[in-house]
Amino acid sequence: MTMHRVHFRKENVTIHVPDGANLRDACLAHGVDPYPALGGLASCRSKGLCATCVIQTPEPGSLSQPEKRERKALKKFDASIEGLRLSCQAKVIDDLTVVTDPDTEPAWKTHGYYSGRYEHSWNQPD
Numbered sequence: 001m002t003m004h005r006v007h008f009r010k011e012n013v014t015i016h017v018p019d020g021a022n023l024r025d026a027c028l029a030h031g032v033d034p035y036p037a038l039g040g041l042a043s044c045r046s047k048g049l050c051a052t053c054v055i056q057t058p059e060p061g062s063l064s065q066p067e068k069r070e071r072k073a074l075k076k077f078d079a080s081i082e083g084l085r086l087s088c089q090a091k092v093i094d095d096l097t098v099v100t101d102p103d104t105e106p107a108w109k110t111h112g113y114y115s116g117r118y119e120h121s122w123n124q125p126d
């Protein structure tokens, strides 16, 4: 049986899973929580609808191709963010690195103007 190495960057955990393993199931089986909060209590339980199980990988080709439902769910994220996948829908087909709870805010939203850290010079008192 072909095995693949999955490295979780934030957790610094490396596991080995059989070819075709569901990524979410592999996470949970090895103590890696793919959900940002509450351990997935508010999730859709692997139906590919809620997108709370989203992960990011620099090697998207190491996961199965996203099907229609997953592609639709991923549209809620900014298209400029690469490598996002729903862990509950993705199957591992090669070695890869995974970032759980990735930053899904587009770059423009993290600019100080939108986060309240930016002050216009014309607002400054003389």
Ligand code: FES
Binding pocket: 043, 044, 045, 046, 047, 048, 049, 050, 051, 052, 053, 054, 073, 086, 087, 088, 089
């Ligand atoms: S658990 Fe809801 S989309 Fe993955």
